[in-house]
Amino acid sequence: MSLEQFFQAIDANQDIYVQRLKEIVAIKSVSGEPEHRSDTILMGEWLLAELERLGATTKRVEPGVQKVNGRTLPLPPVVLATYGEDPAKKTVLIYGHYDVQPALKEDGWNTDPFTLTEDAEGRLLGRGASDDKGPVLGWLCALEAHQQLGRDLPVNLKFCFEGMEESGSEGLDAIIVREAHDYFRGVDCVCISDNYWLGKTKPCLTYGLRGVSYFMMSIKGPAADLHSGVFGGTVHEPMTDLVHLMSRLVDPQGRILVPGIMDQVAPLTEEEQHTYEGLEFGLSDLRGALGANTEIHANVKDILMHRWRYPSLSLHGIEGAFYAPGSKTVIPANPIGKFSIRTVPNMEPAQITQLVKDYLHAEFAKLNSKNVLEVTCDHEGRPWASSPDHWNFVAGARAVEQVFQCKPDLTREGGSIPVTLTFQDALQKNVLLLPMGACDDGAHSINEKVDRRNFIEGIKLYGAYFHELARVKTNE
Protein backbone atom coordinates (compact mmCIF):
# COMPACT_ATOMS: atom_id res chain seq x y z
CA MET A 1 0.00 0.00 0.00
CA SER A 2 1.24 3.45 -0.73
CA LEU A 3 1.60 5.39 2.49
CA GLU A 4 0.02 8.35 0.69
CA GLN A 5 -3.28 6.51 0.54
CA PHE A 6 -3.06 5.72 4.25
CA PHE A 7 -2.23 9.34 5.07
CA GLN A 8 -5.24 10.53 3.08
CA ALA A 9 -7.49 8.12 4.95
CA ILE A 10 -6.25 9.48 8.28
CA ASP A 11 -6.92 13.05 7.13
CA ALA A 12 -10.39 12.10 5.93
CA ASN A 13 -11.26 10.45 9.24
CA GLN A 14 -9.73 12.99 11.57
CA ASP A 15 -12.99 14.29 13.04
CA ILE A 16 -14.02 10.75 13.95
CA TYR A 17 -10.70 10.25 15.78
CA VAL A 18 -11.11 13.52 17.67
CA GLN A 19 -14.65 12.52 18.63
CA ARG A 20 -13.35 9.20 19.92
CA LEU A 21 -10.69 10.99 21.95
CA LYS A 22 -13.47 13.11 23.43
CA GLU A 23 -15.31 9.95 24.42
CA ILE A 24 -12.35 8.56 26.36
CA VAL A 25 -11.19 11.84 27.92
CA ALA A 26 -14.67 11.90 29.51
CA ILE A 27 -13.84 8.69 31.41
CA LYS A 28 -12.22 9.95 34.62
CA SER A 29 -9.53 7.31 34.88
CA VAL A 30 -7.53 9.01 37.63
CA SER A 31 -5.53 6.12 39.08
CA GLY A 32 -4.37 8.12 42.12
CA GLU A 33 -7.89 8.87 43.37
CA PRO A 34 -9.77 5.99 45.00
CA GLU A 35 -13.15 7.52 44.08
CA HIS A 36 -12.18 7.17 40.41
CA ARG A 37 -10.97 3.59 40.58
CA SER A 38 -14.19 2.30 39.01
CA ASP A 39 -13.78 4.85 36.16
CA THR A 40 -10.21 3.66 35.66
CA ILE A 41 -11.42 0.07 35.39
CA LEU A 42 -14.12 1.25 32.96
CA MET A 43 -11.44 2.82 30.77
CA GLY A 44 -9.58 -0.51 30.67
CA GLU A 45 -12.84 -2.18 29.64
CA TRP A 46 -13.37 0.42 26.90
CA LEU A 47 -9.99 -0.54 25.45
CA LEU A 48 -10.71 -4.25 25.67
CA ALA A 49 -13.98 -3.74 23.77
CA GLU A 50 -12.34 -1.49 21.17
CA LEU A 51 -9.52 -3.96 20.57
CA GLU A 52 -12.03 -6.75 20.12
CA ARG A 53 -14.06 -4.63 17.72
CA LEU A 54 -10.86 -4.27 15.69
CA GLY A 55 -10.42 -8.04 15.60
CA ALA A 56 -7.64 -8.38 18.17
CA THR A 57 -7.56 -11.28 20.61
CA THR A 58 -7.60 -9.79 24.09
CA LYS A 59 -6.58 -10.93 27.52
CA ARG A 60 -7.64 -9.11 30.68
CA VAL A 61 -5.07 -9.52 33.44
CA GLU A 62 -5.95 -8.56 37.01
CA PRO A 63 -2.86 -7.28 38.83
CA GLY A 64 -4.49 -7.74 42.27
CA VAL A 65 -5.43 -5.23 44.94
CA GLN A 66 -4.00 -2.10 46.47
CA LYS A 67 -4.27 -0.85 50.06
CA VAL A 68 -5.01 2.90 50.29
CA ASN A 69 -5.57 4.47 53.72
CA GLY A 70 -6.93 1.22 55.13
CA ARG A 71 -9.14 0.56 52.07
CA THR A 72 -8.57 -2.33 49.72
CA LEU A 73 -9.01 -1.32 46.08
CA PRO A 74 -8.90 -3.55 42.99
CA LEU A 75 -6.09 -2.59 40.64
CA PRO A 76 -7.24 -1.68 37.12
CA PRO A 77 -6.76 -4.44 34.54
CA VAL A 78 -3.69 -4.76 32.39
CA VAL A 79 -5.05 -4.99 28.85
CA LEU A 80 -3.13 -7.40 26.63
CA ALA A 81 -4.00 -7.96 23.00
CA THR A 82 -2.62 -9.71 19.93
CA TYR A 83 -3.33 -8.73 16.34
CA GLY A 84 -1.83 -10.99 13.71
CA GLU A 85 0.47 -13.98 14.23
CA ASP A 86 2.15 -14.29 10.86
CA PRO A 87 5.60 -15.86 11.46
CA ALA A 88 6.89 -14.12 8.32
CA LYS A 89 6.27 -10.69 9.85
CA LYS A 90 8.01 -8.86 12.67
CA THR A 91 6.06 -8.46 15.90
CA VAL A 92 6.05 -5.12 17.70
CA LEU A 93 4.80 -4.70 21.24
CA ILE A 94 3.02 -1.40 21.89
CA TYR A 95 2.78 -0.14 25.47
CA GLY A 96 0.69 2.78 26.73
CA HIS A 97 -1.28 3.81 29.80
CA TYR A 98 -4.95 4.66 30.07
CA ASP A 99 -4.89 6.28 33.51
CA VAL A 100 -4.40 10.02 33.98
CA GLN A 101 -3.26 12.54 36.56
CA PRO A 102 -5.88 14.21 38.78
CA ALA A 103 -7.57 17.36 37.41
CA LEU A 104 -10.05 19.83 38.89
CA LYS A 105 -11.52 22.83 37.10
CA GLU A 106 -10.69 24.85 40.25
CA ASP A 107 -6.99 24.15 39.74
CA GLY A 108 -7.14 26.81 37.03
CA TRP A 109 -8.35 24.98 33.92
CA ASN A 110 -10.04 27.25 31.36
CA THR A 111 -12.39 24.41 30.36
CA ASP A 112 -13.77 21.31 32.05
CA PRO A 113 -10.75 18.94 32.17
CA PHE A 114 -12.84 15.89 31.28
CA THR A 115 -14.62 17.47 28.31
CA LEU A 116 -12.27 17.51 25.32
CA THR A 117 -12.55 21.01 23.90
CA GLU A 118 -10.94 22.29 20.70
CA ASP A 119 -9.89 25.94 20.65
CA ALA A 120 -9.36 28.25 17.69
CA GLU A 121 -5.67 27.19 17.37
CA GLY A 122 -6.58 23.51 17.05
CA ARG A 123 -5.55 22.64 20.59
CA LEU A 124 -7.50 19.64 21.90
CA LEU A 125 -7.74 20.43 25.61
CA GLY A 126 -8.49 17.76 28.17
CA ARG A 127 -6.83 15.62 30.83
CA GLY A 128 -5.00 12.75 29.19
CA ALA A 129 -5.27 14.25 25.67
CA SER A 130 -1.47 14.05 25.43
CA ASP A 131 -0.59 11.82 28.40
CA ASP A 132 -1.47 9.19 27.31
CA LYS A 133 -4.96 8.72 25.89
CA GLY A 134 -4.22 10.49 22.58
CA PRO A 135 -1.26 8.20 21.80
CA VAL A 136 -3.02 5.02 23.03
CA LEU A 137 -6.02 5.79 20.83
CA GLY A 138 -3.70 6.76 17.97
CA TRP A 139 -2.31 3.23 17.67
CA LEU A 140 -5.83 1.82 17.36
CA CYS A 141 -6.79 4.42 14.74
CA ALA A 142 -3.73 3.51 12.66
CA LEU A 143 -4.79 -0.13 12.77
CA GLU A 144 -8.43 0.68 11.93
CA ALA A 145 -7.42 2.80 8.93
CA HIS A 146 -5.54 -0.17 7.45
CA GLN A 147 -8.63 -2.33 7.83
CA GLN A 148 -10.86 0.30 6.21
CA LEU A 149 -8.51 0.43 3.26
CA GLY A 150 -8.64 -3.36 3.05
CA ARG A 151 -4.87 -3.62 3.67
CA ASP A 152 -2.99 -6.16 5.72
CA LEU A 153 -0.83 -4.78 8.47
CA PRO A 154 2.81 -5.35 7.52
CA VAL A 155 3.66 -6.35 11.13
CA ASN A 156 2.06 -8.38 13.91
CA LEU A 157 0.98 -6.33 16.91
CA LYS A 158 0.91 -7.01 20.61
CA PHE A 159 -0.50 -4.45 23.01
CA CYS A 160 0.05 -3.89 26.70
CA PHE A 161 -2.04 -1.05 28.18
CA GLU A 162 -1.97 -0.37 31.90
CA GLY A 163 -4.11 1.75 34.22
CA MET A 164 -1.65 2.53 37.05
CA GLU A 165 1.28 4.28 35.34
CA GLU A 166 0.65 7.59 37.07
CA SER A 167 0.62 5.79 40.42
CA GLY A 168 3.75 3.66 40.31
CA SER A 169 2.65 0.95 37.82
CA GLU A 170 1.67 -1.29 40.72
CA GLY A 171 1.55 -4.94 39.73
CA LEU A 172 2.78 -4.49 36.18
CA ASP A 173 6.42 -5.56 36.48
CA ALA A 174 5.44 -8.97 37.83
CA ILE A 175 3.03 -9.48 34.92
CA ILE A 176 5.66 -8.56 32.32
CA VAL A 177 8.25 -10.87 33.86
CA ARG A 178 5.67 -13.68 34.06
CA GLU A 179 4.49 -13.19 30.45
CA ALA A 180 7.94 -12.53 28.94
CA HIS A 181 8.20 -16.07 27.54
CA ASP A 182 4.49 -16.66 27.22
CA TYR A 183 2.20 -13.85 26.03
CA PHE A 184 5.13 -11.72 24.86
CA ARG A 185 6.92 -14.62 23.17
CA GLY A 186 7.92 -13.71 19.62
CA VAL A 187 8.09 -9.96 20.22
CA ASP A 188 10.91 -8.45 18.12
CA CYS A 189 10.88 -4.91 19.45
CA VAL A 190 8.90 -2.57 21.71
CA CYS A 191 7.51 0.90 21.06
CA ILE A 192 6.14 3.36 23.63
CA SER A 193 4.49 6.67 22.80
CA ASP A 194 4.24 8.44 26.16
CA ASN A 195 6.60 11.40 26.13
CA TYR A 196 6.98 14.67 24.26
CA TRP A 197 8.93 16.44 21.55
CA LEU A 198 11.69 18.75 22.69
CA GLY A 199 10.05 21.73 21.01
CA LYS A 200 6.82 22.44 19.17
CA THR A 201 7.70 21.67 15.58
CA LYS A 202 10.25 18.88 15.25
CA PRO A 203 9.58 15.22 16.12
CA CYS A 204 12.07 13.19 18.10
CA LEU A 205 13.00 9.64 19.02
CA THR A 206 13.85 9.13 22.66
CA TYR A 207 16.45 6.76 24.10
CA GLY A 208 16.60 7.66 27.80
CA LEU A 209 14.34 8.40 30.77
CA ARG A 210 14.91 9.48 34.32
CA GLY A 211 13.66 7.23 37.09
CA VAL A 212 11.52 8.42 39.98
CA SER A 213 11.50 7.72 43.72
CA TYR A 214 8.40 9.16 45.39
CA PHE A 215 8.47 9.88 49.12
CA MET A 216 5.90 10.56 51.86
CA MET A 217 7.11 12.30 55.02
CA SER A 218 4.55 12.11 57.85
CA ILE A 219 4.82 14.10 61.08
CA LYS A 220 2.44 13.00 63.82
CA GLY A 221 1.77 15.19 66.82
CA PRO A 222 -1.50 15.70 68.69
CA ALA A 223 -4.32 13.16 68.39
CA ALA A 224 -6.46 15.60 66.36
CA ASP A 225 -6.26 19.02 64.69
CA LEU A 226 -6.10 21.78 67.33
CA HIS A 227 -7.37 25.34 67.86
CA SER A 228 -4.27 27.51 67.32
CA GLY A 229 -5.52 30.10 69.82
CA VAL A 230 -5.86 27.59 72.60
CA PHE A 231 -2.79 25.46 71.83
CA GLY A 232 -0.50 27.68 69.72
CA GLY A 233 2.78 28.28 71.56
CA THR A 234 2.30 25.29 73.83
CA VAL A 235 2.83 22.31 71.51
CA HIS A 236 5.37 21.15 68.93
CA GLU A 237 3.44 21.85 65.75
CA PRO A 238 3.81 19.11 63.11
CA MET A 239 3.56 21.62 60.24
CA THR A 240 6.44 23.66 61.64
CA ASP A 241 8.63 20.54 61.76
CA LEU A 242 7.48 19.45 58.32
CA VAL A 243 8.05 22.78 56.61
CA HIS A 244 11.51 22.95 58.17
CA LEU A 245 12.40 19.48 56.91
CA MET A 246 11.00 20.14 53.44
CA SER A 247 13.14 23.28 53.21
CA ARG A 248 16.21 21.12 53.94
CA LEU A 249 15.73 18.91 50.86
CA VAL A 250 16.49 21.22 47.95
CA ASP A 251 17.68 24.81 47.57
CA PRO A 252 16.16 27.48 45.30
CA GLN A 253 18.85 26.80 42.67
CA GLY A 254 17.57 23.23 42.40
CA ARG A 255 20.57 21.74 44.24
CA ILE A 256 19.69 18.59 46.15
CA LEU A 257 20.75 18.95 49.79
CA VAL A 258 20.63 15.26 50.73
CA PRO A 259 24.30 14.24 51.09
CA GLY A 260 25.58 11.40 48.91
CA ILE A 261 23.00 11.66 46.11
CA MET A 262 25.17 13.47 43.58
CA ASP A 263 28.05 11.02 44.22
CA GLN A 264 26.10 8.29 42.42
CA VAL A 265 25.57 10.19 39.15
CA ALA A 266 27.31 8.66 36.11
CA PRO A 267 30.28 10.75 34.95
CA LEU A 268 29.87 12.83 31.80
CA THR A 269 31.77 11.32 28.85
CA GLU A 270 33.18 13.02 25.77
CA GLU A 271 30.74 11.02 23.63
CA GLU A 272 27.75 12.19 25.64
CA GLN A 273 28.84 15.83 25.35
CA HIS A 274 28.05 15.69 21.62
CA THR A 275 24.50 14.44 22.13
CA TYR A 276 23.42 17.93 23.26
CA GLU A 277 24.55 19.53 20.01
CA GLY A 278 22.39 20.44 17.00
CA LEU A 279 19.02 19.88 18.64
CA GLU A 280 16.04 22.01 17.72
CA PHE A 281 15.53 23.46 21.17
CA GLY A 282 16.06 26.92 22.55
CA LEU A 283 15.41 28.99 25.62
CA SER A 284 12.22 30.24 23.99
CA ASP A 285 10.88 26.66 23.79
CA LEU A 286 11.47 26.23 27.51
CA ARG A 287 9.96 29.61 28.31
CA GLY A 288 6.96 28.90 26.08
CA ALA A 289 6.31 25.60 27.86
CA LEU A 290 6.83 27.24 31.28
CA GLY A 291 4.64 30.22 30.47
CA ALA A 292 7.28 32.21 32.37
CA ASN A 293 10.94 33.24 32.31
CA THR A 294 11.89 31.48 35.53
CA GLU A 295 14.55 29.08 34.25
CA ILE A 296 17.57 28.32 36.46
CA HIS A 297 20.12 27.63 33.75
CA ALA A 298 21.13 30.12 31.08
CA ASN A 299 22.11 27.90 28.16
CA VAL A 300 20.39 25.09 26.33
CA LYS A 301 23.05 22.48 27.10
CA ASP A 302 22.79 23.06 30.86
CA ILE A 303 19.01 23.00 30.68
CA LEU A 304 19.00 19.68 28.86
CA MET A 305 21.66 18.16 31.08
CA HIS A 306 19.60 19.05 34.14
CA ARG A 307 16.51 17.54 32.56
CA TRP A 308 18.15 14.38 31.21
CA ARG A 309 21.31 13.39 33.07
CA TYR A 310 21.21 14.99 36.52
CA PRO A 311 18.80 14.17 39.31
CA SER A 312 16.27 16.68 40.61
CA LEU A 313 14.15 16.88 43.75
CA SER A 314 10.68 18.43 43.61
CA LEU A 315 8.32 19.26 46.47
CA HIS A 316 4.77 18.34 45.45
CA GLY A 317 2.42 19.10 48.29
CA ILE A 318 1.26 18.58 51.85
CA GLU A 319 -1.63 16.25 52.60
CA GLY A 320 -3.59 16.86 55.79
CA ALA A 321 -2.83 20.59 55.88
CA PHE A 322 -5.38 23.36 55.58
CA TYR A 323 -5.55 24.56 51.97
CA ALA A 324 -9.13 25.72 51.35
CA PRO A 325 -10.11 29.39 50.93
CA GLY A 326 -10.74 31.31 54.13
CA SER A 327 -8.66 31.68 57.30
CA LYS A 328 -9.22 28.61 59.43
CA THR A 329 -7.06 28.84 62.59
CA VAL A 330 -6.05 25.22 62.86
CA ILE A 331 -2.94 23.31 63.88
CA PRO A 332 -2.91 20.23 61.58
CA ALA A 333 -2.23 17.09 63.61
CA ASN A 334 -0.66 14.88 60.94
CA PRO A 335 0.52 16.59 57.76
CA ILE A 336 2.25 14.46 55.13
CA GLY A 337 4.83 16.12 52.90
CA LYS A 338 5.21 14.67 49.40
CA PHE A 339 8.32 14.95 47.29
CA SER A 340 10.08 12.97 44.61
CA ILE A 341 13.57 12.56 43.25
CA ARG A 342 14.09 12.06 39.51
CA THR A 343 16.93 9.58 39.32
CA VAL A 344 19.56 9.02 36.63
CA PRO A 345 22.21 6.44 35.75
CA ASN A 346 23.96 5.09 38.02
CA MET A 347 21.68 5.85 40.97
CA GLU A 348 20.40 2.86 42.94
CA PRO A 349 16.84 3.35 44.25
CA ALA A 350 17.40 1.35 47.48
CA GLN A 351 20.46 3.44 48.34
CA ILE A 352 18.66 6.69 47.51
CA THR A 353 15.81 5.77 49.86
CA GLN A 354 18.26 4.98 52.64
CA LEU A 355 20.17 8.24 52.15
CA VAL A 356 16.92 10.24 52.23
CA LYS A 357 15.62 8.50 55.36
CA ASP A 358 18.92 8.79 57.25
CA TYR A 359 19.26 12.46 56.37
CA LEU A 360 15.71 13.44 57.31
CA HIS A 361 15.88 11.59 60.64
CA ALA A 362 19.21 13.28 61.42
CA GLU A 363 17.76 16.71 60.56
CA PHE A 364 14.64 15.97 62.58
CA ALA A 365 16.72 14.99 65.62
CA LYS A 366 18.26 18.49 65.59
CA LEU A 367 14.78 19.99 66.17
CA ASN A 368 14.28 18.37 69.60
CA SER A 369 10.65 17.90 68.68
CA LYS A 370 8.42 15.41 70.52
CA ASN A 371 6.48 14.72 67.34
CA VAL A 372 6.99 11.50 65.40
CA LEU A 373 8.56 11.43 61.94
CA GLU A 374 7.98 8.64 59.45
CA VAL A 375 9.49 8.64 55.97
CA THR A 376 8.35 6.09 53.37
CA CYS A 377 9.13 5.58 49.70
CA ASP A 378 5.76 5.14 47.95
CA HIS A 379 7.19 3.90 44.66
CA GLU A 380 10.47 3.80 42.87
CA GLY A 381 11.23 3.41 39.17
CA ARG A 382 14.68 3.08 37.70
CA PRO A 383 16.22 5.35 35.06
CA TRP A 384 16.70 3.97 31.55
CA ALA A 385 19.35 4.84 28.99
CA SER A 386 19.68 2.98 25.72
CA SER A 387 21.37 3.54 22.38
CA PRO A 388 19.56 4.93 19.31
CA ASP A 389 21.60 2.75 16.92
CA HIS A 390 19.20 -0.21 16.80
CA TRP A 391 17.08 -1.01 13.68
CA ASN A 392 13.96 -0.18 15.72
CA PHE A 393 15.22 3.43 15.85
CA VAL A 394 16.13 3.30 12.15
CA ALA A 395 12.50 2.37 11.38
CA GLY A 396 11.24 5.14 13.70
CA ALA A 397 13.50 7.72 12.01
CA ARG A 398 12.37 6.69 8.53
CA ALA A 399 8.73 6.91 9.61
CA VAL A 400 9.35 10.46 10.86
CA GLU A 401 10.88 11.34 7.49
CA GLN A 402 7.85 9.92 5.66
CA VAL A 403 5.39 12.01 7.67
CA PHE A 404 7.32 15.16 8.57
CA GLN A 405 9.99 15.30 5.84
CA CYS A 406 12.78 15.81 8.37
CA LYS A 407 15.17 13.75 10.45
CA PRO A 408 14.08 13.43 14.09
CA ASP A 409 16.06 14.81 16.99
CA LEU A 410 17.49 12.13 19.27
CA THR A 411 16.56 12.95 22.83
CA ARG A 412 16.39 11.74 26.39
CA GLU A 413 13.42 12.57 28.61
CA GLY A 414 13.23 14.03 32.11
CA GLY A 415 10.04 12.18 33.02
CA SER A 416 9.74 8.51 33.94
CA ILE A 417 8.17 5.42 32.41
CA PRO A 418 9.62 2.76 34.69
CA VAL A 419 8.18 -0.13 32.72
CA THR A 420 10.52 0.70 29.81
CA LEU A 421 13.46 -0.88 31.59
CA THR A 422 11.32 -3.83 32.64
CA PHE A 423 10.43 -4.56 29.01
CA GLN A 424 14.04 -4.20 27.92
CA ASP A 425 15.34 -6.52 30.64
CA ALA A 426 12.56 -9.11 30.71
CA LEU A 427 12.15 -9.43 26.94
CA GLN A 428 15.76 -8.63 26.03
CA LYS A 429 14.40 -6.48 23.18
CA ASN A 430 15.04 -2.94 22.05
CA VAL A 431 12.59 -0.26 23.19
CA LEU A 432 11.91 2.87 21.12
CA LEU A 433 10.10 5.91 22.54
CA LEU A 434 8.16 7.57 19.71
CA PRO A 435 6.33 10.60 21.08
CA MET A 436 3.22 12.22 19.64
CA GLY A 437 2.89 15.34 21.80
CA ALA A 438 4.75 18.67 21.86
CA CYS A 439 6.83 20.28 24.60
CA ASP A 440 4.02 22.65 25.60
CA ASP A 441 1.28 20.04 26.02
CA GLY A 442 1.11 20.67 29.76
CA ALA A 443 1.03 17.02 30.80
CA HIS A 444 0.24 16.78 34.54
CA SER A 445 -0.59 20.49 34.53
CA ILE A 446 -3.73 22.55 33.96
CA ASN A 447 -5.04 22.94 30.40
CA GLU A 448 -3.32 19.78 29.15
CA LYS A 449 -3.73 19.51 25.37
CA VAL A 450 -2.59 17.75 22.29
CA ASP A 451 -2.54 19.77 19.08
CA ARG A 452 -4.85 18.40 16.41
CA ARG A 453 -1.84 18.38 14.09
CA ASN A 454 0.22 16.26 16.48
CA PHE A 455 -2.67 13.87 17.06
CA ILE A 456 -3.43 13.34 13.38
CA GLU A 457 0.18 13.35 12.13
CA GLY A 458 0.99 11.09 15.09
CA ILE A 459 -1.50 8.49 13.83
CA LYS A 460 0.17 8.69 10.41
CA LEU A 461 3.55 8.30 12.12
CA TYR A 462 2.44 5.10 13.86
CA GLY A 463 1.19 3.63 10.57
CA ALA A 464 4.38 4.65 8.76
CA TYR A 465 6.41 3.08 11.58
CA PHE A 466 4.64 -0.27 11.02
CA HIS A 467 5.66 -0.13 7.36
CA GLU A 468 9.24 0.93 8.04
CA LEU A 469 9.55 -1.81 10.65
CA ALA A 470 8.46 -4.37 8.10
CA ARG A 471 11.03 -3.01 5.64
CA VAL A 472 14.06 -2.42 7.86
CA LYS A 473 16.81 -5.03 7.87
CA THR A 474 17.55 -6.32 11.34
CA ASN A 475 21.28 -5.82 10.79
CA GLU A 476 20.83 -2.15 9.80
Ligand SMILES: C[C@H](N)C(=O)N[C@@H](Cc1c[nH]cn1)C(=O)O
Ligand atom coordinates in the same frame (compact mmCIF):
# COMPACT_ATOMS: atom_id res chain seq x y z
C1 LIG B 1 6.52 10.46 30.97
C2 LIG B 1 5.17 9.85 31.36
N1 LIG B 1 4.18 10.31 30.46
C3 LIG B 1 4.80 10.26 32.77
O1 LIG B 1 4.12 11.24 32.93
N2 LIG B 1 5.24 9.47 33.76
C4 LIG B 1 5.04 9.81 35.14
C5 LIG B 1 5.21 8.53 35.94
C6 LIG B 1 4.90 8.69 37.39
C7 LIG B 1 5.61 8.20 38.41
N3 LIG B 1 4.98 8.51 39.54
C8 LIG B 1 3.92 9.17 39.23
N4 LIG B 1 3.86 9.27 37.90
C9 LIG B 1 6.03 10.86 35.58
O2 LIG B 1 7.11 10.98 34.99
O3 LIG B 1 5.71 11.61 36.54
Ligand SMILES: [Zn+2]
Ligand atom coordinates in the same frame (compact mmCIF):
# COMPACT_ATOMS: atom_id res chain seq x y z
ZN1 LIG C 1 2.03 11.28 33.16
Ligand SMILES: [Zn+2]
Ligand atom coordinates in the same frame (compact mmCIF):
# COMPACT_ATOMS: atom_id res chain seq x y z
ZN1 LIG D 1 2.37 9.14 30.55
